[in-house]
Amino acid sequence: EVQLLDSGGDLVQPGGSLRLSCAASGFTFSGYGMSWVRQAPGKGLEWVSSITASGSATYYADSVKGRFTISRDNSKDMLFLQMDSLRADDTAVYYCAKSREWYFDYWGQGTLVTVSS
Amino acid sequence: EIVLTQSPATLSLSPGERATLSCRASQSVSSYLAWYQQKPGQAPRLLIYDASKRATGIPARFSGSGSGTDFTLTISSLEPEDFAVYFCHQRSNWPRTFGQGTKVE
Numbered sequence: 456e457v458q459l460l461d462s463g464g465d466l467v468q469p470g471g472s473l474r475l476s477c478a479a480s481g482f483t484f485s486g487y488g489m490s491w492v493r494q495a496p497g498k499g500l501e502w503v504s505s506i507t508a509s510g511s512a513t514y515y516a517d518s519v520k521g522r523f524t525i526s527r528d529n530s531k532d533m534l535f536l537q538m539d540s541l542r543a544d545d546t547a548v549y550y551c552a553k554s555r556e557w558y559f560d561y562w563g564q565g566t567l568v569t570v571s572s
Numbered sequence: 573e574i575v576l577t578q579s580p581a582t583l584s585l586s587p588g589e590r591a592t593l594s595c596r597a598s599q600s601v602s603s604y605l606a607w608y609q610q611k612p613g614q615a616p617r618l619l620i621y622d623a624s625k626r627a628t629g630i631p632a633r634f635s636g637s638g639s640g641t642d643f644t645l646t647i648s649s650l651e652p653e654d655f656a657v658y659f660c661h662q663r664s665n666w667p668r669t670f671g672q673g674t675k676v677e
Contacts, residue, residue, distance in 0.1 A: 500610075
């Protein structure tokens with residue numbers, strides 16, 4: 456059974472940093488691209504970032520480019536999102552998602568990031 | 573950036589009725605379009621990919637159609653568990669984008 460366990464969400468001040476993690480199990484992690492998608496309270500879904508199966512290529516939404524870094528550790532079946540220079544409009548539930556042909560076929564339960572002073 | 577516009581914003585129906593949801597892209601996405609269902613407090617679930625292919629375990633009452641810029645998600649006969657928000661998503665171009673959602677109530 457595919458499982459994605461998101462963690463690392465917290466309350467952080469504007470300008471601060473946070474690192475999200477996603478522990479994957481139940482599939483060959485190194486064989487699939489992975490992504491982060493976020494959802495602000497009461498709002499729709501926003502794609503944040505994706506990384507290829509090997510980690511050789513990464514993609515970012517303009518809203519986070521230069522501030523967020525996606526990475527993965529295929530030896531530990533882990534996905535990460537390093538978030539720097541956080542802003543109030545980064546407040547959202549962040550989901551990690553497994554990508555099948557770059558669709559999001561499995562999702563984590565989400566982790567809440569709140570940016571506020 | 574490809575903008576996806578969903579209509580209507582809200583669809584008020586009763587169990588057993590047919591639901592027809594629309595998603596229009598600002599430029600062609602070929603058939604690289606998916607539909608997701610999201611219930612309150614839950615992560616989204618993939619229903620349809622490549623415009624018309626049902627994801628694993630998705631009931632046959634869900635169907636998708638369309639190509640290019642106009643897409644439709646149809647729920648042939650609403651079950652109580654189908655009342656939720658539905659999002660379309662394109663994987664044709666970077667950045668990936670989602671529609672704003674249609675709530676089926």
